[in-house]
Amino acid sequence: MGKITFIEHDQTKHVAEFKTGSSVMQIAVDNLIPGIDGDCGGECACGTCHVIVSDDWFRKTGTPGGEEEQMLSMTPERESTSRLGCQVVITDEMDGMTVHLPEFQM
Template sequence: MPKIIFIEANGTRHEVEGITGQTVMEAAIKHDVPGIPGECGGACSCATCHVYVDPDWAGKTGTTSETEDDMLDFAFDVRTNSRLSCQIKITDALDGLVLRVPKEQF
């Protein structure tokens, strides 16, 4: 099972087992990673699963869809490596993926 690494804004590291085919947000919720409430449950209709993709992984996680980019308008401190983690599907190629959790979700 691919490992996903979440790093909180305060530096706390969470290494969780992801299930191929599920989303990164689902993995975060399942393992109680702080700072990712995922309020809408993965419908891409809130922005509370916002993460920063580690630059080393940017090429592997793909790019934002139009809906996702629209929804990022509702996130705080959006950067070029911002993604909504409910829109990243876990694949074997993402084993070791590093994501940073923003200081604030809103």
């Protein structure tokens, strides 16, 4: 098992273990990380799992697809390294990854 660190907008840190193949959203929901709602259950339809990936980890998350880009375009706190957590599938090489949570979700 690997670990991922979630950092809330107030800098509160939460470290969660993950199994490869889980999504960032599912890891957050399973570990009761505040600030990740995942209202649509991971269907890329709500934008309530917005995370901002640290620069050094962003390339490992893959490229956002069209639906994800559309959802992110409506996110007021979007950054250049924003992703929807439901669309980021964890691999072994993401052990130690850090993601930041925006102050507000859509």
